[in-house]
Amino acid sequence: MEQSVPEVVIRRLPLYARALAFLLEADRAVISSFDLGPMLGITPAQIRKDLSYFGEFGKQGTGYDISFLLGEINQILGLDKNWPMVLIGVGKLGQAIATYDGFQNQGFPLVAALESDPSKIGQSIGNLVVQDYKDLSKIVEEKNVKIGVIAVPATAAHQVIKDLVDAGIESVLNYAPIAVNLPPTVKIRHIDPIVALQSMAYHLNKRI
Amino acid sequence: MEQSVPEVVIRRLPLYARALAFLLEADRAVISSFDLGPMLGITPAQIRKDLSYFGEFGKQGTGYDISFLLGEINQILGLDKNWPMVLIGVGKLGQAIATYDGFQNQGFPLVAALESDPSKIGQSIGNLVVQDYKDLSKIVEEKNVKIGVIAVPATAAHQVIKDLVDAGIESVLNYAPIAVNLPPTVKIRHIDPIVALQSMAYHLNKRI
DNA sequence: GGATGTGAAAGTGTTCACAGCC
DNA sequence: GGCTGTGAACACTTTCACATCC
Numbered sequence: 001m002e003q004s005v006p007e008v009v010i011r012r013l014p015l016y017a018r019a020l021a022f023l024l025e026a027d028r029a030v031i032s033s034f035d036l037g038p039m040l041g042i043t044p045a046q047i048r049k050d051l052s053y054f055g056e057f058g059k060q061g062t063g064y065d066i067s068f069l070l071g072e073i074n075q076i077l078g079l080d081k082n083w084p085m086v087l088i089g090v091g092k093l094g095q096a097i098a099t100y101d102g103f104q105n106q107g108f109p110l111v112a113a114l115e116s117d118p119s120k121i122g123q124s125i126g127n128l129v130v131q132d133y134k135d136l137s138k139i140v141e142e143k144n145v146k147i148g149v150i151a152v153p154a155t156a157a158h159q160v161i162k163d164l165v166d167a168g169i170e171s172v173l174n175y176a177p178i179a180v181n182l183p184p185t186v187k188i189r190h191i192d193p194i195v196a197l198q199s200m201a202y203h204l205n206k207r208i
Numbered sequence: 209m210e211q212s213v214p215e216v217v218i219r220r221l222p223l224y225a226r227a228l229a230f231l232l233e234a235d236r237a238v239i240s241s242f243d244l245g246p247m248l249g250i251t252p253a254q255i256r257k258d259l260s261y262f263g264e265f266g267k268q269g270t271g272y273d274i275s276f277l278l279g280e281i282n283q284i285l286g287l288d289k290n291w292p293m294v295l296i297g298v299g300k301l302g303q304a305i306a307t308y309d310g311f312q313n314q315g316f317p318l319v320a321a322l323e324s325d326p327s328k329i330g331q332s333i334g335n336l337v338v339q340d341y342k343d344l345s346k347i348v349e350e351k352n353v354k355i356g357v358i359a360v361p362a363t364a365a366h367q368v369i370k371d372l373v374d375a376g377i378e379s380v381l382n383y384a385p386i387a388v389n390l391p392p393t394v395k396i397r398h399i400d401p402i403v404a405l406q407s408m409a410y411h412l413n414k415r416i
Numbered sequence: 417g418g419a420t421g422t423g424a425a426a427g428t429g430t431t432c433a434c435a436g437c438c
Numbered sequence: 439g440g441c442t443g444t445g446a447a448c449a450c451t452t453t454c455a456c457a458t459c460c
Contacts (some may be wrong), residue, residue, distance in 0.1 A: 012430090032419060032420085048419095052421055063419085
């Protein structure tokens, strides 16, 4: 049962949740680790091991009840709750983020969009009115925000991350092309297509 | 010297390259692993170990010549070359991708944008004219494309990935919310902010 | 029979610590 | 003195293989 759960395991849980949601949608009721594994490119043993960190969810000889397991994973991840987010930066990228409805739909609604450029403050994007970056702390506190989304230029990103942490943010979704050193209490995930491409380029380059 | 290089190491090289480029921009000439590590949240020992897979680039007592090391890493990753890419899907996300100039600037130019929706074929986005998805293989061959970028809905993504592989694509940058099982000769990287958020939600949820 | 859950084994990746060099 | 490069030690992750249960 529950010991300290490896970070890699936590990163795979969302993939399980998504696959289970898909199967449920397709009216499947039960799935075994042997059938789920190939769908995700993960070995059946790994799926079973991963789930064993949190409990015993399957039935021997049968597999996992999809609806039940999905509910359990959603609860483990906290996806049964809403996690309001604040967006920093409403340039081109920030606007794309603000008008993407996937965040809202998946329980991660943007509740504020902040900018320091005065010419942008007061503008509407999506269903938000752009607010002054200076009000960050106030907004984070008032709306009980734990997640910050960074869509500012690389040059500004380090300062913004510092400010977010000072304001009490505990998780950062970072679209700026930078690396950072944070206290382990603050989690960060980088959305960085260039870095992704560069690591694939290595493999392409090898073949020549 | 060079043995088989762990995949994690290859994924860190782009971060080293970016940091070195930044330092070079700031007119720094030399850096030690002890100074570079904290910038990236990576231990100095790891940086040295990573680089040791490819050769000996530093000077004892001094550190690394930034310009030289950057050049070496760029060469290892193949960033001294251009890697043309083909985009599949020109919906909202596809359009954002097509008009983002970072790909072009970093040596990953989009050379074609494909769609199967006839109403979109012929439209201009960025500096491209949307072409028929049916011509995928032809375009990949003619323009010697090795990288495909997927910006289609989840429901279509599996088929598109199959088609890309059949057309000879070796690397996939996937923006669709799916997981896949591919032969190890084909590399894939997922850009998936929801999955990133969900794994952070776990840590937020734990504290409650 | 067919699948889970899990210790033990194998395999990877990271850190240590120090000889060697500038 | 200061820093690299690297075997060896350690830590973490995955896979195996099997007892257990439906």
